Amino acid sequence: MSHLAELVANAAAAINQASDVAALDNVRVEYLGKKGHLTLQMTTLRDLPPEERPAAGAVINAAKEQVQQALNARKAELESAVLNARLAAETIDISLPGRRIENGGLHPVTRTIDRIESFFGELGFTVATGPEIEDDYHNFDALNIPGHHPARADHDTFWFDATRLLRTQTSGRLASRSGR
Known part of the structure:
Protein backbone atom coordinates (compact mmCIF):
# COMPACT_ATOMS: atom_id res chain seq x y z
CA MET A 1 0.00 0.00 0.00
CA GLU A 90 -13.23 43.00 -20.78
CA THR A 91 -13.42 45.90 -18.35
CA ILE A 92 -15.34 48.92 -19.54
CA ASP A 93 -13.81 52.37 -19.25
CA ILE A 94 -16.78 54.48 -18.17
CA SER A 95 -14.88 57.68 -18.97
CA LEU A 96 -14.96 56.90 -22.70
CA PRO A 97 -17.80 58.35 -24.78
CA GLY A 98 -20.70 56.01 -25.40
CA ARG A 99 -21.58 54.42 -28.68
CA ARG A 100 -23.75 56.54 -30.93
CA ILE A 101 -27.19 55.09 -31.46
CA GLU A 102 -28.14 55.29 -35.10
CA ASN A 103 -31.48 56.87 -35.84
CA GLY A 104 -33.99 54.97 -37.91
CA GLY A 105 -34.87 55.71 -41.49
CA LEU A 106 -37.91 57.15 -43.16
CA HIS A 107 -41.02 55.06 -43.59
CA PRO A 108 -41.29 53.58 -47.11
CA VAL A 109 -44.48 55.56 -47.80
CA THR A 110 -42.76 58.80 -46.77
CA ARG A 111 -39.78 57.99 -49.02
CA THR A 112 -42.17 57.30 -51.90
CA ILE A 113 -44.00 60.60 -51.36
CA ASP A 114 -40.66 62.42 -51.29
CA ARG A 115 -39.62 60.76 -54.57
CA ILE A 116 -42.94 61.64 -56.21
CA GLU A 117 -42.70 65.26 -55.04
CA SER A 118 -39.14 65.44 -56.33
CA PHE A 119 -40.16 63.99 -59.69
CA PHE A 120 -43.07 66.39 -60.20
CA GLY A 121 -40.98 69.26 -58.83
CA GLU A 122 -38.51 68.68 -61.67
CA LEU A 123 -41.45 68.94 -64.09
CA GLY A 124 -42.33 72.37 -62.70
CA PHE A 125 -45.10 71.50 -60.27
CA THR A 126 -45.13 72.78 -56.69
CA VAL A 127 -46.53 71.30 -53.51
CA ALA A 128 -49.24 73.40 -51.92
CA THR A 129 -49.55 72.77 -48.20
CA GLY A 130 -52.04 74.32 -45.89
CA PRO A 131 -54.22 73.78 -42.88
CA GLU A 132 -56.29 70.66 -42.52
CA ILE A 133 -59.08 72.75 -40.97
CA GLU A 134 -60.66 75.17 -43.50
CA ASP A 135 -63.45 77.66 -43.38
CA ASP A 136 -66.66 77.24 -45.34
CA TYR A 137 -65.74 79.94 -47.86
CA HIS A 138 -62.36 78.51 -48.97
CA ASN A 139 -63.56 74.92 -49.02
CA PHE A 140 -66.81 75.46 -50.99
CA ASP A 141 -67.78 79.04 -51.95
CA ALA A 142 -64.44 80.03 -53.49
CA LEU A 143 -64.67 76.89 -55.65
CA ASN A 144 -68.22 77.68 -56.80
CA ILE A 145 -69.75 74.69 -55.00
CA PRO A 146 -73.42 75.56 -54.46
CA GLY A 147 -75.12 75.32 -51.06
CA HIS A 148 -77.23 72.30 -52.06
CA HIS A 149 -74.23 70.24 -53.26
CA PRO A 150 -73.90 66.77 -51.57
CA ALA A 151 -70.33 67.56 -50.44
CA ARG A 152 -71.76 70.11 -48.01
CA ALA A 153 -73.99 67.49 -46.32
CA ASP A 154 -73.25 66.49 -42.74
CA HIS A 155 -72.66 62.86 -43.64
CA ASP A 156 -69.98 63.76 -46.26
CA THR A 157 -68.17 66.49 -44.32
CA PHE A 158 -66.86 66.68 -40.78
CA TRP A 159 -67.97 70.07 -39.42
CA PHE A 160 -66.50 71.56 -36.23
CA ASP A 161 -69.05 74.37 -36.10
CA ALA A 162 -71.17 76.29 -38.63
CA THR A 163 -68.13 77.74 -40.49
CA ARG A 164 -65.15 75.42 -39.81
CA LEU A 165 -64.64 71.92 -41.23
CA LEU A 166 -61.98 69.40 -42.16
CA ARG A 167 -60.76 70.17 -45.66
CA THR A 168 -62.64 67.87 -48.04
CA GLN A 169 -60.52 68.49 -51.11
CA THR A 170 -57.16 69.92 -52.09
CA SER A 171 -58.71 72.53 -54.37
CA GLY A 172 -59.62 74.66 -51.34
CA ARG A 173 -55.93 75.28 -50.65
CA LEU A 174 -55.45 76.42 -54.25
CA ALA A 175 -58.35 78.85 -53.94
CA SER A 176 -56.82 80.51 -50.90
CA ARG A 177 -53.40 80.72 -52.61
CA SER A 178 -54.89 82.36 -55.68
CA GLY A 179 -56.44 85.06 -53.50
CA ARG A 180 -60.07 84.13 -53.99
Missing part, protein backbone atom coordinates in the same frame (compact mmCIF):
# COMPACT_ATOMS: atom_id res chain seq x y z
CA SER A 2 3.03 2.31 0.21
CA HIS A 3 2.98 2.20 -3.57
CA LEU A 4 -0.57 3.61 -3.38
CA ALA A 5 0.56 6.52 -1.18
CA GLU A 6 3.34 7.24 -3.68
CA LEU A 7 0.80 7.26 -6.55
CA VAL A 8 -1.43 9.69 -4.64
CA ALA A 9 1.56 11.96 -3.93
CA ASN A 10 2.63 11.86 -7.59
CA ALA A 11 -0.94 12.61 -8.68
CA ALA A 12 -1.12 15.57 -6.28
CA ALA A 13 2.16 16.94 -7.65
CA ALA A 14 0.96 16.53 -11.25
CA ILE A 15 -2.35 18.18 -10.39
CA ASN A 16 -0.60 21.18 -8.84
CA GLN A 17 1.70 21.51 -11.88
CA ALA A 18 -1.21 21.52 -14.37
CA SER A 19 -1.40 25.01 -15.83
CA ASP A 20 -4.74 24.72 -17.63
CA VAL A 21 -7.86 22.58 -17.74
CA ALA A 22 -6.58 20.50 -20.68
CA ALA A 23 -3.40 19.55 -18.79
CA LEU A 24 -5.51 18.77 -15.74
CA ASP A 25 -7.70 16.47 -17.82
CA ASN A 26 -4.57 14.63 -19.00
CA VAL A 27 -3.59 14.09 -15.34
CA ARG A 28 -7.09 12.79 -14.61
CA VAL A 29 -6.86 10.30 -17.46
CA GLU A 30 -3.35 9.25 -16.37
CA TYR A 31 -4.44 8.42 -12.83
CA LEU A 32 -8.20 7.79 -12.93
CA GLY A 33 -8.82 6.86 -16.55
CA LYS A 34 -9.70 3.41 -17.84
CA LYS A 35 -6.04 2.39 -17.86
CA GLY A 36 -4.95 4.90 -15.22
CA HIS A 37 -2.47 4.12 -12.46
CA LEU A 38 -5.05 4.05 -9.66
CA THR A 39 -7.60 2.18 -11.75
CA LEU A 40 -5.03 -0.54 -12.47
CA GLN A 41 -4.57 -0.96 -8.72
CA MET A 42 -8.06 -2.43 -8.64
CA THR A 43 -6.83 -5.31 -10.81
CA THR A 44 -4.38 -6.28 -8.06
CA LEU A 45 -7.30 -7.16 -5.82
CA ARG A 46 -7.78 -10.48 -7.59
CA ASP A 47 -4.35 -11.59 -6.41
CA LEU A 48 -5.28 -10.99 -2.74
CA PRO A 49 -7.03 -13.51 -0.52
CA PRO A 50 -10.83 -12.99 -0.46
CA GLU A 51 -10.88 -11.78 3.15
CA GLU A 52 -8.36 -8.95 2.40
CA ARG A 53 -10.07 -7.69 -0.76
CA PRO A 54 -12.74 -5.45 0.88
CA ALA A 55 -10.20 -3.59 3.01
CA ALA A 56 -7.76 -3.18 0.13
CA GLY A 57 -10.57 -2.05 -2.18
CA ALA A 58 -11.66 0.54 0.38
CA VAL A 59 -8.10 1.90 0.60
CA ILE A 60 -7.83 2.13 -3.21
CA ASN A 61 -11.24 3.81 -3.45
CA ALA A 62 -10.23 6.29 -0.73
CA ALA A 63 -7.07 7.11 -2.70
CA LYS A 64 -9.10 7.56 -5.88
CA GLU A 65 -11.54 9.82 -4.02
CA GLN A 66 -8.64 11.87 -2.63
CA VAL A 67 -7.22 12.36 -6.14
CA GLN A 68 -10.67 13.20 -7.52
CA GLN A 69 -11.19 15.86 -4.84
CA ALA A 70 -7.78 17.37 -5.62
CA LEU A 71 -8.68 17.38 -9.32
CA ASN A 72 -12.00 19.12 -8.65
CA ALA A 73 -10.38 21.74 -6.43
CA ARG A 74 -7.63 22.49 -8.97
CA LYS A 75 -10.15 22.62 -11.81
CA ALA A 76 -12.20 25.18 -9.88
CA GLU A 77 -9.03 27.25 -9.31
CA LEU A 78 -8.06 27.14 -12.98
CA GLU A 79 -11.56 28.00 -14.20
CA SER A 80 -11.75 30.87 -11.72
CA ALA A 81 -8.39 32.19 -12.92
CA VAL A 82 -9.52 32.00 -16.55
CA LEU A 83 -12.76 33.79 -15.71
CA ASN A 84 -10.97 36.51 -13.74
CA ALA A 85 -8.49 37.04 -16.58
CA ARG A 86 -11.30 37.32 -19.11
CA LEU A 87 -13.23 39.74 -16.90
CA ALA A 88 -10.12 41.86 -16.41
CA ALA A 89 -9.61 42.00 -20.18
